[in-house]
Amino acid sequence: MEGKKIVVIATKFGQIEVPEEHIYLFPEGILGFSEIKRYAIVQSPKGGPFQWMHAVESAPLSFVVCDPILFRPDYRIFVRREDIAVIHLDDISKGIVLVIVTIPKDPQEMTANLQGPLLFNPLAKLAKQLVLNDPTYTVRYKIIGRETKGEPDAGSDKTN
């Protein structure tokens, strides 16, 4: 494609250049950061299945995001009509779901927010953080060290 626009973003590890097509508008922001509307999804060379989501205009603000299917193959979400409307996602099968990952000092303890997933419309470059009422999913789902899948409490009291 000709004239691909490159956007420079200040991140925690310095400035990076991102093609404009990797930038999404969250019309409502995400919870706790409602004034920040634009984020770039960036693959990390060492990140494996994890990607960065960098705020475009604001002071360095970054999240780690990942496809929940990797560690929770049964992950299914209920998407409301008004959620779809915000991001003009007419064809739900075209949507992409990522979840925000929290990585504490001990990365073994990292968790994923399954209750507030991010829904992207890759065609319109729009996205929204959903709020799920489903009590099956928590905001701190432990990713590593689970032996059973699909049970929200499994492994919570095990330490290898």
Next chain:
Amino acid sequence: MIGDEIEITVVSVKGEKVRLGIKAPGSVSVHRKEVYLAIKEANIEAAQVDAKALESLPDLFKGQGKS
């Protein structure tokens, strides 16, 4: 009533606890404040991520044995 479509009723009163029922059309989202707050907190916590956090993660993840 809130507008024409949203109806709030008191379901029960037990001591100091009042249970409310909310009837709303499917186009209106009704969430408990705790859920909003929990997601907001998790977002804020996730934003503390270290710039080098991803460098050690994929190796850890391999242990999951998922292809």
